[in-house]
Amino acid sequence: MSEEYPTMEGPVCPLPHIETDRVVMGHGSGGRMMADLIRSVFRPPLSNPVLEAENDAGVVQPTPPESLAISTDAHVVSPLFFRGGDIGKLAVCGTVNDVAMVGADPKYLTASFILEEGLAISTLQKVVASMQSSAEEAGVQVVAGDTKVVSHGEADGLYISTTGIGIPLTKNEIGGDQAQPGDVVILSGTMGDHGIAVLEARGDLGFETNVESDIAPLNHLVTAMLEASPGIHVLRDPTRGGVATALNEIAQQSNVGVLIRESSLLLQPAVQAACEMLGFDPLYIANEGKLLAVVKREDAEKVLMAMRNTRYGEEAAIIGEITVQPRGRLLMETPLGSKRVVDTLSGEMLPRIC
Amino acid sequence: MSEEYPTMEGPVCPLPHIETDRVVMGHGSGGRMMADLIRSVFRPPLSNPVLEAENDAGVVQPTPPESLAISTDAHVVSPLFFRGGDIGKLAVCGTVNDVAMVGADPKYLTASFILEEGLAISTLQKVVASMQSSAEEAGVQVVAGDTKVVSHGEADGLYISTTGIGIPLTKNEIGGDQAQPGDVVILSGTMGDHGIAVLEARGDLGFETNVESDIAPLNHLVTAMLEASPGIHVLRDPTRGGVATALNEIAQQSNVGVLIRESSLLLQPAVQAACEMLGFDPLYIANEGKLLAVVKREDAEKVLMAMRNTRYGEEAAIIGEITVQPRGRLLMETPLGSKRVVDTLSGEMLPRIC
Numbered sequence: 001m002s003e004e005y006p007t008m009e010g011p012v013c014p015l016p017h018i019e020t021d022r023v024v025m026g027h028g029s030g031g032r033m034m035a036d037l038i039r040s041v042f043r044p045p046l047s048n049p050v051l052e053a054e055n056d057a058g059v060v061q062p063t064p065p066e067s068l069a070i071s072t073d074a075h076v077v078s079p080l081f082f083r084g085g086d087i088g089k090l091a092v093c094g095t096v097n098d099v100a101m102v103g104a105d106p107k108y109l110t111a112s113f114i115l116e117e118g119l120a121i122s123t124l125q126k127v128v129a130s131m132q133s134s135a136e137e138a139g140v141q142v143v144a145g146d147t148k149v150v151s152h153g154e155a156d157g158l159y160i161s162t163t164g165i166g167i168p169l170t171k172n173e174i175g176g177d178q179a180q181p182g183d184v185v186i187l188s189g190t191m192g193d194h195g196i197a198v199l200e201a202r203g204d205l206g207f208e209t210n211v212e213s214d215i216a217p218l219n220h221l222v223t224a225m226l227e228a229s230p231g232i233h234v235l236r237d238p239t240r241g242g243v244a245t246a247l248n249e250i251a252q253q254s255n256v257g258v259l260i261r262e263s264s265l266l267l268q269p270a271v272q273a274a275c276e277m278l279g280f281d282p283l284y285i286a287n288e289g290k291l292l293a294v295v296k297r298e299d300a301e302k303v304l305m306a307m308r309n310t311r312y313g314e315e316a317a318i319i320g321e322i323t324v325q326p327r328g329r330l331l332m333e334t335p336l337g338s339k340r341v342v343d344t345l346s347g348e349m350l351p352r353i354c
Numbered sequence: 355m356s357e358e359y360p361t362m363e364g365p366v367c368p369l370p371h372i373e374t375d376r377v378v379m380g381h382g383s384g385g386r387m388m389a390d391l392i393r394s395v396f397r398p399p400l401s402n403p404v405l406e407a408e409n410d411a412g413v414v415q416p417t418p419p420e421s422l423a424i425s426t427d428a429h430v431v432s433p434l435f436f437r438g439g440d441i442g443k444l445a446v447c448g449t450v451n452d453v454a455m456v457g458a459d460p461k462y463l464t465a466s467f468i469l470e471e472g473l474a475i476s477t478l479q480k481v482v483a484s485m486q487s488s489a490e491e492a493g494v495q496v497v498a499g500d501t502k503v504v505s506h507g508e509a510d511g512l513y514i515s516t517t518g519i520g521i522p523l524t525k526n527e528i529g530g531d532q533a534q535p536g537d538v539v540i541l542s543g544t545m546g547d548h549g550i551a552v553l554e555a556r557g558d559l560g561f562e563t564n565v566e567s568d569i570a571p572l573n574h575l576v577t578a579m580l581e582a583s584p585g586i587h588v589l590r591d592p593t594r595g596g597v598a599t600a601l602n603e604i605a606q607q608s609n610v611g612v613l614i615r616e617s618s619l620l621l622q623p624a625v626q627a628a629c630e631m632l633g634f635d636p637l638y639i640a641n642e643g644k645l646l647a648v649v650k651r652e653d654a655e656k657v658l659m660a661m662r663n664t665r666y667g668e669e670a671a672i673i674g675e676i677t678v679q680p681r682g683r684l685l686m687e688t689p690l691g692s693k694r695v696v697d698t699l700s701g702e703m704l705p706r707i708c
Contacts, residue, residue, distance in 0.1 A: 026701025031595045033701045053529055054607055056452035056590065057425030059522065068422075071411030072464035072517060074502040098410035110426035112515040114468070144517070148428040150706060154510040161466040161515030163426060163498070168413065175407055236410065241385045253408055347380025347387045352504060 023119040028149025041124055042145060045132040050143040058143035060108055062167055069104030071095055072163040078352040080123065080157050082201030084193075084212030085288070087160055088130035090354060093217045093288060094239065095164035096138045100219040101235045101291065103174035103226060104166035106138060111162050112146040116155040124158065131160075138217035140164070166219075169226050176253035178233035179294040183322040185258060186293040186300065188221065188307060189214070189315040190266040191243055192285035196274045198353055207277070209270040216289030221313045228306030231296030238292055239354055241345040244283035244330060246292055248344035252328045259331045259339070260320030283332075284345050286353045294322060377473040382503025395478055396499060399486040404497040412497035414462055416521055423458030425449055426517040432706040434477065434511050436555030438547075438566030439642070441514055442484035444708060447571045447642060448593065449518035450492045454573040455589045455645065457528035457580060458520035460492060465516050466500040470509040478512065485514075492571035494518065520573075523580050530607035532587035533648040537676040539612060540647040540654065542575065542661060543568065543669040544620040545597055546639035550628045552707055561631070563624040570643030575667045582660030585650030592646055593708055595699040598637035598684060600646055602698035606682045613685045613693070614674030637686075638699050640707045648676060 026033040043052075050058040075091040085093075091111065099106040111131065115124065135142055197213035199205050218237065225232060234254070238246040243265075251258045267275075267282055275282045289312055295303050300318060307313030323331075330342045380387040397406075404412040429445040439447075445465065453460040465485065469478065489496055551567040553559050572591065579586060588608070592600040597619075605612045621629075621636055629636045643666055649657050654672060661667030677685075684696045 024701070025705045028594075028705065031599055031699030031701060031703075034594075035698075053531070054603070056455035057423040057458065057518070057520070059421050059423050059456055059458070062422065067413050068416065068462075068519070069411040069413050070462060070464055070498050070517075070519065072466045072498045072515070073500045074466035074468050074515060076468060076502045076504050076508075101410035102413055104411065104413070108422075108424060110424055110517045112426045112428035112517075114428050114430060114513055114515075144424050144426045146427045146515075148430045148513075148706075148708075150430050150510065150513075153507060154430075155513075156504065156508040159468055159502075159504075159509075159513070161426070161428060161468075161500075161517075163424075163464045163466075163517035164411070165422070165424065165519065166411070177407070240382075240388075245385055249408070344389075345385030347378070347385060349385075351379045351382065352502075354502075 021121050023115045023117055023121065023149055025117055025149050028147060034147060041121060042128055045129050046142045048141050050141065060143055062107055067168050069099050069102045069166040069168055071098035072161065073098065074159060074161045075354060076159050076352050077198060077354050078156060079201050082213055083197045085215040086127060086130050087158065088127035089134045089215050090288060091160040091162045092131050092134035092138065093215050094354060095162040096140060096217045096219050097237045099164040099166035100222040101237055103170050103235065104168045105223065106140050106164045106166040106219050108143045108165040109135060109140050109162055110144040111142055111160055114155050114159040115147060115149045116157055117149055117152045119157055134217060138219055169223060172230055174232060174235055176234055176236065176250050179250050179254035179256050179322045180233060181256055181322050181324045182297055183233055183294045184297050184300045184318050185260060185320040186295060186304060186316055187243065187319045188291045188313050190268050191287060192271045192275065192282040193268060194288040195285035195350055195353055196271050205274055209274055211268060211270045214287055214289035216312045218289065218291050218312060221307060221310045224306045224310045225293065225303050229299035229302045231299030232293055232303065234294035236292045238287050238290060240286050242284040242286060244342045245345045247330045250294065251330055255327050257323035257326045257329055257331060258320060259323050259333060261333045263335045264317055264319040266315055283342060284349055288354065375475050377469045377471055377475065377503055379471055379503050382501060388501060395475060396482055399482050400496045402495050404495065414497055416461055421522050423453050423456045423520040423522055425452035426515065427452065428513060428515045429708060430513050430706050431552060431708050432510060433555050436567055437551045439569040440481060440484050441512065442481035443488045443569050444642060445514040445516045446485050446488035446492065447569050448708060449516040450494060450571045450573050451591045453518040453520035454576040455591055457524050457589065458522045459577065460494045460518045460520040460573050462497045462519045463489060463494050463516055464498040465496055465514055468509050468513040469501060469503045470511055471503055471506045473511055488571060492573055523577060526584055528586060528589055530588055530590065530604050533604050533608035533610050533676045534587060535610055535676050535678045536651055537587055537648045538651050538654045538672050539614060539674040540649060540658060540670055541597065541673045542645045542667050544622050545641060546625045546629065546636040547622060548642040549639035549704055549707055550625045559628055563628055565622060565624045568641055568643035570666045572643065572645050572666060575661060575664045578660045578664045579647065579657050583653035583656045585653030586647055586657065588648035590646045592641050592644060594640050596638040596640060598696045599699045601684045604648065605684055609681050611677035611680045611683055611685060612674060613677050613687060615687045617689045618671055618673040620669055637696060638703055642708065
């Protein structure tokens with residue numbers, strides 16, 4: 001029917017059609033090319049009724065909650081793909097985990113993409129597929145998204161910002177300021193796997209390891225822990241800055257001391273070897289599928305059992321305890337019994353690790 | 355008390371302290387420099403109890419809603435500052451408006467920053483202050499944030515992704531697929547101000563105008579409209595791709611025709627002059643403080659009155675109507691009475707306009 005009328009065409013774009021295999025500026029225009037990109041790349045894997053409504057905001061109907069947990073992360077990992085994961089899996093798991101760390105069940109995700117002109121569409125498709133598979137494992141729905149394109153040289157491939165919204169699983173307050181002297185500190189597994197896997201993918205190790213990133217959605221682990229016991233005071237995932245930085249934060253927020261035992265800390269041999277060769281301390285290396293929990297001493301065994309029966313928690317162990325002194329500080333006891341202060345990470349050790 | 359123990363220092367960072375006036379990689383590390391940046395730049399203006407809790411996710415207590423509206427946007431506007439606004443104001447208003455466009459009242463925002471190494475801290479402070487002042491005007495709280503730093507040349511100054519969460523103001527469905535033949539189309543004011551203001555700030559006009567971006571939070575306008583009448587079927591803010599693209603989307607989603615009258619469309623003279631000189635059609639130029647509404651004909655006057663009594667709606671006017679044919683198409687009637695199809699924007703006209 002449009003033939004009855006002369007057509008005023010939309011402004012011409014540099015490449016005439018979506019069937020290009022690279023991202024071009026027109027993919028970020030808000031016009032037809034962008035709509036095509038959404039329809040061909042983002043929609044099929046992430047499809048759900050909320051996204052299909054194609055409105056400016058997604059409307060969701062959670063069971064009426066009294067409160068919401070909300071978290072956001074920008075993801076700029078380099079390279080985009082590494083052993084055990086990629087930026088898409090990271091974008092989903094990183095935000096799912098942050099929501100879980102306040103004791104909430106993540107339900108909804110948003111994802112906004114900044115694409116560099118020239119990015120291969122097939123790369124984007126792989127990343128989106130990976131997001132979907134992680135979202136499915138975590139049980140979250142992507143309900144809103146946005147795409148911007150910047151010129152070549154104004155980004156590095158692609159960046160993804162995700163926001164997660166969850167429903168608290170408990171009325172107990174879980175937070176960095178809730179640690180109490182006498183509590184025990186649990187770590188869910190080994191340290192440093194993510195950081196070393198990314199370094200290897202960058203070619204920065206100079207030798208080959210078989211270390212896989214530990215990236216994983218931890219919300220089901222957290223659910224199992226909260227079902228096992230109400231005595232969980234703090235949950236935190238030791239990402240950038242590693243276990244040392246996360247425990248320093250807890251010590252400062254709760255104004256307590258944290259004492260960990262070096263002999264309780266787990267390291268994959270390949271991670272240990274890589275850290276020794278590079279002069280890195282694994283306490284500072286990023287993890288993406290591990291959590292720290294500060295738990296009432298009498299509940300620790302129950303929580304540990306629940307963790308060990310859950311995927312991603314099989315190697316959980318008590319690594320230390322909360323003390324009165326030295327307030328705001330993390331101490332580590334060496335196998336020989338001496339103690340030293342383990343400071344927080346100061347500046348940058350591994351840029352663009354997540 | 356830490357003097358009792360030898361201190362194992364965190365890894366050394368390239369610049370020893372936060373008191374640098376430029377962003378360095380360490381500001382994205384997850385360690386002390388990042389904590390300092392958050393404390394000195396982000397926290398003071400955006401402060402609220404949810405952020406102060408310093409947890410991985412913010413926990414908020416909305417009045418128990420039956421549903422939530424959620425939207426996200428990446429903001430990559432270039433340059434960062436332009437007449438009438440900046441990337442911070444844009445990041446808040448863009449997302450506030452998207453939430454409002456499904457008939458919801460935006461309550462909470464998250465903001466994630468991707469900073470280019472070398473960005474002036476004072477620039478970041480200006481942007482954050484601007485975010486705060488827009489958030490205050492809109493009545494939203496920033497409840498979670500994240501910062502990543504990428505190397506010089508891997509971003510262009512700074513990008514901000516925001517996610518907004520709102521509570522629906524009405525049980526009526528408002529969406530792009532709700533337009534019905536006979537409805538009228540209202541536009542809240544002039545077209546193209548934002549696009550031309552950004553082009554001028556880039557130095558791309560080659561002449562000087564005094565055009566200010568129209569960036570504004572439209573949620574209070576939407577509240578007034580919904581209070582005036584339940585007969586609002588569609589709300590949409592014509593950002594990237596402009597009025598023509600937004601109306602084409604509505605035509606397609608609702609499977610109806612949209613007819614607008616050229617003589618009803620408002621343009622600032624300077625915007626008109628700039629478009630004529632550059633060969634741009636203002637129907638495709640981005641707006642950031644305007645909305646389109648598709649309203650039941652019998653409710654149109656009430657809605658118009660409510661809009662005109664509200665800041666940002668004073669120039670609201672009926673610009674056309676919804677028709678049965680041609681389905682999925684936008685037609686424009688010229689002052690001489692002829693009609694032509696106005697197609698959707700195809701590729702890129704003005705990159706990085708928002």
